[in-house]
Amino acid sequence: MRYILSSAEMQQCDTNTMNRYGVPLAVLMERAALAAAEEIDARYPEHTVRVLLACGVGNNGGDGLAMARLLKLRGYTVTILFPGKEEKCSVEAARQLGIVRRYGIPVISDISGLSADGYDVIADALFGIGLSRDIGGIYEAVIRTLNDMQGWKLAVDIPSGISADHGGVMGAAFKADQTVTFGFAKTGQMLYPGAGYCGELIVKDIGIDAYSLFDIQPEVRVLELGDLSLLPARQADSNKGTYGKLLIFAGSYNMAGAAAFSARAAYRTGAGLVKVVTDVSNREIIQTLVPEAILAVYDGKTDMSDFAGEQVGWADAIVLGPGLGLSRQAEELVRCVLLKAKVPCLADADGLNILSGHRDWIADAKAELILTPHLGEMSRLSGKPADEIKENILTAARQFAKQYNVITVLKDARTVTALPDGRTFINTTGNHGMATAGSGDVLTGIIGALLGQKVPAGTAAPLGVMLHGMAGDAAAERVGKTSLTASDLTEGIPAVLSPDR
Secondary structure (H helix, E strand, O other), X not given: OEEEEOHHHHHHHHHHHHHOOOOOHHHHHHHHHHHHHHXXXXXXOOOOOEEEEEEOOOHHHHHHHHHHHHHHHOOOEEEEEOOOOHHHOOHHHHHHHHHHHHOOOOEEOOXXXXXXXXXXXXXXXXXXXXXXXXXXXXXXXXHHHHHHOOOEEEEEOOOOOEOOOOOOEOOOOOOOOEEEEEOOEEHHHHOOOXXXXXXXXXXXXXXXXXXXXOOOOXXXXXXXXXXXXXXXXXXXXXXXXXXXXXXXXXXEOOEOHHHHHHHHHHHHOOOOEEEEEEEHHHHHHHHHHOOOOEEEEEOOOOOHHHHHHHHHOOOOEEEEOOOOOOOHHHHHHHHHXXXXXXXXXXXXXXXXXXXXOOOHHHHHOOOOEEEOOEHHHHHHHHOOOHHHHHHOHHHHHHHHHHHHOOEEEEEOOOOEEEOOOOOEEEOOOOOHHHOOOOHHHHHHHHHHHHHHOOOOHHHHHHHHHHHHHHHHHHHXXXXXXXXXXXXXXXXXXXXXXXXXX
């Protein structure tokens, strides 16, 4: 697990390193410049390429100016584009500007003479993580010109114009092939569109690390491969009851697919027993598609209050909603389950659509609750436009989790899992092939299986999201991204959980 910092947290780390440890800013700037220059060295070890460094007036620009000097000393042909006003330079940027001039490195300010193919490398050090307003005027023109140029593009710390906090484009943004950031990754580099503008993200050590945090307790984290150790251990002396009983309320009249995907994914994730509760019309197909599953059925005459009470007493964890439909009977089922269940519950799909019309039921739930909405479902739950949610997905998930005291798994290209206590996880696994029908049903089965195996809900949710993405990556290796289906996702789970990984 690694911390992801906001712009304010990173700036405080910088201050802590300088003021509490006494490391001079000039030292940090030189180390940042060296870290970025090393990436160009690694790509062009012959040192014969032409490099254009676009530098701003702040300390990010100072990093770029120091980098220009280091590259020149290694034999590169270096030109500096400096479109700003010198009198606005920070102290360190002004010092670095004087140094490069004494080394005779060309400094230009006019973009009109730049050739589209005149440079092999274009490096961006115009604006850093402290950018607080949209880019316009000459800097917007500079960024658009740089983006139109040929050559490999490198961003220093963060692509200029990308918000370090939410990943949005602030007027215009540099489109990098690679970004070298320092100390910690930033939130805006994890979320789209910022993640796309960063290209390959590399985090480099320049002397700002966990020692620099002091009282900072970052709330945003990313799970990594090593965190698969959080998965429940299998025991030699065990039975099917050891690995949990998962109850899945899913499927409506002649709509069995979602239930089958969730059940199969749960078994693939190690669940000991899975019971599917569904409409009687789905009996035969569920028994065919998932013969391992226990089955309980209801029809239009079933008293849902008594029926739900009988079922929830069996379970160690509950999944509620995939393919359930929006009938009055489905509404009553959701209400009764949430009122009666005392084990962790996950609501998805139609379970969420029903709750969007009965938000008070969320507060009335007796058990710990996980909600897994996509943007459209989140819009219905929160009453906010989907576009607004997507623009700041992190804040939307965190606010909802806190307001309703639920774990919120807000699904998107970079799924965000927010816990009521403020801890938040951004998932970086998975691929666009997973944008396919049934993918969310597989996720509910994965998280449900972990809950049934007694993994705490605050761990099961982000861990399940990571595992789901990894299964998607494994499946894409086998069938490709374009052809990937939900069935492939369930078959990707064993590849992730294999002891040979």
